Amino acid sequence: MGTQRIPAAQGVYNLQDYDKTRQTFDWQEAEKHFSWAETGQVNMAYEAIDRHAETFRKNKVALYYRDESRKETYTFEEMKELSNKAGNVLKTYGGVNKGDRVFIFMPRSPELYFSILGAIKLGAIVGPLFEAFMEGAVKDRLEDSEAKVLVTTPDLVHRVPVDELPALKAIFLVGENIEETGPFINFNKKMKEADKHLEIEWVDREDGLILHYTSGSTGRPKGVLHVHNAMIQHYQTARWVLDLQEDDIYWCTADPGWVTGTSYGIFGPWLTGTSNVITGGRFKPENWYQAIEDYGVTVWYSAPTAFRMLMGAGDELVEKYDLSSLRHILSVGEPLNPEVIRWGMKVFGKRIHDTWWMTETGAIVVANYPCMEIKPGSMGKAIPGVEVAIVDDRGNILPPNRMGNLAIKKGWPAMMREIWKNPQKYDSYFLPGGWYVSGDSAFMDEEGYVWFQGRIDDVIMTSGERVGPFEVESKLLEHPAVAEAGVIGKPDPVRGEIIKAFVALMEDYEPSEELKEDIRQFVKTGLAAHAAPREIEFRDKLPKTRSGKIMRRVLKSWELGLPAGDLSTMED
Ligand code: WT7
Numbered sequence: 001m002g003t004q005r006i007p008a009a010q011g012v013y014n015l016q017d018y019d020k021t022r023q024t025f026d027w028q029e030a031e032k033h034f035s036w037a038e039t040g041q042v043n044m045a046y047e048a049i050d051r052h053a054e055t056f057r058k059n060k061v062a063l064y065y066r067d068e069s070r071k072e073t074y075t076f077e078e079m080k081e082l083s084n085k086a087g088n089v090l091k092t093y094g095g096v097n098k099g100d101r102v103f104i105f106m107p108r109s110p111e112l113y114f115s116i117l118g119a120i121k122l123g124a125i126v127g128p129l130f131e132a133f134m135e136g137a138v139k140d141r142l143e144d145s146e147a148k149v150l151v152t153t154p155d156l157v158h159r160v161p162v163d164e165l166p167a168l169k170a171i172f173l174v175g176e177n178i179e180e181t182g183p184f185i186n187f188n189k190k191m192k193e194a195d196k197h198l199e200i201e202w203v204d205r206e207d208g209l210i211l212h213y214t215s216g217s218t219g220r221p222k223g224v225l226h227v228h229n230a231m232i233q234h235y236q237t238a239r240w241v242l243d244l245q246e247d248d249i250y251w252c253t254a255d256p257g258w259v260t261g262t263s264y265g266i267f268g269p270w271l272t273g274t275s276n277v278i279t280g281g282r283f284k285p286e287n288w289y290q291a292i293e294d295y296g297v298t299v300w301y302s303a304p305t306a307f308r309m310l311m312g313a314g315d316e317l318v319e320k321y322d323l324s325s326l327r328h329i330l331s332v333g334e335p336l337n338p339e340v341i342r343w344g345m346k347v348f349g350k351r352i353h354d355t356w357w358m359t360e361t362g363a364i365v366v367a368n369y370p371c372m373e374i375k376p377g378s379m380g381k382a383i384p385g386v387e388v389a390i391v392d393d394r395g396n397i398l399p400p401n402r403m404g405n406l407a408i409k410k411g412w413p414a415m416m417r418e419i420w421k422n423p424q425k426y427d428s429y430f431l432p433g434g435w436y437v438s439g440d441s442a443f444m445d446e447e448g449y450v451w452f453q454g455r456i457d458d459v460i461m462t463s464g465e466r467v468g469p470f471e472v473e474s475k476l477l478e479h480p481a482v483a484e485a486g487v488i489g490k491p492d493p494v495r496g497e498i499i500k501a502f503v504a505l506m507e508d509y510e511p512s513e514e515l516k517e518d519i520r521q522f523v524k525t526g527l528a529a530h531a532a533p534r535e536i537e538f539r540d541k542l543p544k545t546r547s548g549k550i551m552r553r554v555l556k557s558w559e560l561g562l563p564a565g566d567l568s569t570m571e572d
Pocket residue numbers: 214259260331332333334335336354355356357358359360379438439440452454455461464465466
């Protein structure tokens with residue numbers, strides 16, 4: 001490859017020699033770091049919090065939290081007590097038992113983290129929902145998972161169609177002045193009264209931990225189930241890839257509604273006993289740089305769209321802040337442009353390390369490590385202990401530099417264990433030979449660096465968020481003016497892709513700018529702001545297969561002005 005390489009970073013790292021570790025590492029080594037290796041008693045929340053509260057880390061800060069109105073810190077001991085209290089509240093008033101689904105639908109706040117950890121301590125399966133979800137998206141997920149308990153806020157609860165969710169037994173409201181009627185319970189009040197001791201529910205390593213809903217190119221969003229065993233990989237990648245060390249101040253900018261915000265916003269940092277920064281509120285370049293300066297953030301995990309927005313805010317802004325604490329910067333979610341890496345070198349004097357993984361993989365699988373050269377444009381190499389390959393559609397491994405399916409050999413510790421209530425869908429991810437097929441196309445060079453080429457399916461990555469076109473199309477079709485809808489990702493310099501909808505109107509409707517806006521708002525308020533099409537184009541007719549399926553591939557070719565390829569299945 002003709003690309004320039006960026007030499008290894010300077011310093012002492014948890015992973016010192018990639019090749020050697022790759023040859024010798026065995027996951028059983030990682031298991032030694034957990035207390036269950038001796039006691040046999042497993043629970044993620046115990047390993048992430050309580051265990052540290054019993055050591056020299058007792059009074060170490062576990063959580064630095066701030067938003068526009070709050071600024072708080074909590075030690076590991078305090079996190080232990082507050083998550084115990086949350087567990088008691090969920091158990092006493094929500095009747096939560098092992099295996100029950102407890103959903104959390106609220107903006108980031110300390111209470112969100114107490115609730116997640118408290119639910120996990122009860123052996124419940126946690127379902128975090130991004131705060132921007134509107135009624136349709138919330139209902140789909142609570143219905144599919146048959147959630148028993150929901151923790152939310154008075155501001156968001158009107159998006160929960162309580163009467164249409166028979167499985168939902170209790171709703172905890174986090175906030176002030178809450179009236180306790182029907183299924184509604186005042187969370188903060190109960191927290192004040194709760195016992196700080198809790199009997200932890202010990203679970204099997206293969207018991208359910210967390211359920212993240214994610215989108216594919218077809219069908220409703222699907223529930224990806226992860227189990228407690230994932231902690232082995234969360235821990236090990238937090239060491240090797242995030243390079244977390246005892247004195248680090250770590251900040252992951254992702255919301256726990258997405259997998260990055262749980263695997264590396266909760267589990268990775270706390271399993272390693274690291275001080276974790278969490279900020280609430282909306283993205284603003286000034287606030288982000290200020291947070292790094294104020295907390296002295298040393299390790300920072302964010303996403304290409306955020307870096308591109310910071311880049312757009314200008315280099316002069318960076319100079320106003322003291323960001324010298326930064327030691328290690330990482331990125332995930334979309335292609336990390338070489339241009340962004342070069343910008344990072346210039347303004348932070350640091351390399352930005354790309355990492356690749358997905359909701360289904362549960363933890364980082366491919367990454368650039370501090371000890372390794374970076375080839376800008378490549379996502380790095382497979383983590384030791386996991387076999388990654390480029391395979392054809394039958395599961396045959398392809399030689400170097402040949403494009404194909406980015407695939408992972410079944411059996412890595414954090415692998416999803418189930419698609420909720422949909423075993424057939426789960427099986428469809430795997431090819432003969434035990435290859436998990438990611439849906440991404442890529443090639444691998446002679447040195448084992450993986451180069452992302454694109455999605456194979458129609459999944460859209462917009463601002464690092466994964467949106468399934470089907471979900472958006474279904475919502476569009478609910479609008480009275482819409483007869484047909486096809487949705488694609490359109491390349492965008494800042495957001496990676498934006499959502500573009502092609503719409504054919506019902507007979508009585510005339511195209512207009514107002515109608516476009518009305519349709520956009522309809523999706524925004526019915527599904528989620530990030531899922532609303534930024535662009536809408538009206539067409540008399542959309543390209544369909546003879547069986548009536550909208551051909552997104554053809555829409556994409558219209559958009560990009562490229563040949564559409566094989567049209568033999570298209571209707572006349
Ligand atoms: C899809 C997974 C778990 C991370 C957050 C997204 C894309 C992820 C990269 C990267 C290029 C990337 C892939 C993948 N993706 N990381 N470093 N470079 N693309 O998780 O919502 O499950 O989406 O994100 O297309 O399949 P997700």
